[in-house]
Amino acid sequence: MEKKYMERLVGKYCKIVTKEPGEERASVITGTIENIDYKDGFVLVDSKQGLGCLRINTIIAIKPKSTTENINHHKKSIVKEEKAMVGIGTLIVFIAMVLIAAVAASVLITTSETLQQRARSVGTQTIREVSSGIAIDDITGYTNHNKTRIEYLAISLRPRAGSRDIDLSLITLTVLYDELNVLTINESLVVMVNTDNKSVFETPIYSGSSYTILDNTTSINFGVIAIHDPDNTVVNTTGMNAGDRVMLIVNLTAIITNQGGLPTRETISGKVQPEIGAPAVYDITSPAVYSRQIVDLW
DSSP states (O other): OHHHHHHTTTTSEEEEEOOTOOOOOOOOEEEEEEETTTTEEEEEEETEEEEEEEEEGGEEEEEOOOHHHHHHHHHHHHHHHHHHHHHHHHHHHHHHHHHHHHHHHHHHHHHHHHHHHHHHHHHHHHHHHHHHHEEEEEEEEEEOOOOEEEEEEEEEEOOTTTOEEGGGGGGGEESSSEEEEEEEEEEEEEEEGGGGGGOGOOOOOTTEEEEEEEOOOOSEEEEEEEETTTHHHHHOOOOOTTTEEEEEEHHHHHTTTTTTETTTTTTTEEEEEEESSSSSEEEEOOOOOOSSSSOOOO
């Protein structure tokens, strides 16, 4: 075919009839002529089967197709390629978003569970701290025979309303006079009241004994007398529950050694601190005259 005619077909959608040497029947190819290489004798055609080359000497005839068909061919090809590219990109973005959302959700769930457990633990501890504790009902002093100084204290305790059980073996008693003394329980000095029908300050360490709780208390240990203990938890396990009443027996002669006890018009203070909960605080001043051997101080 003439070169001047072939150049006019470049870029057009054509129907190309070819016949290879030795073949009896011709073949028809439809596509867009992209380029013509006269030097090597090839025609570059973009067809539905893809981009290919045809030898010029095998081309019998070329018939341009309508402009509409050419446009539709290119539109379909472009749209298909663009949809493919957009689809892959969207899929990648979607997968990335799902992974990010999954990681974020995992972090939020883990954090919320940790915070929930922490809040529950703090709440439980706070409730125990607020609701539990010890209250002082009364403080009584026991003077010497000359009624010049208080030698022993009896501090009456009970659990606060709504308090959990209190382990007396874990409470501490502080006594502040000239110095600060810290006392703990002597578990061998825990007895029921009125043992052998004795008074509180003459309570023996066990029934029939000639030794009283007063004789065995020291500057670091106090004794306990169960005033009201229906289930015997105080005596058996040093545990005080709702309804129980106890007295702590404190030896002031061992604590205030230079005075041999608490003189008149003197102040003594301290607190009873349980393992968990609010402590019981006391601050007392001895009267000007000890008219009796048993003195009500609280």
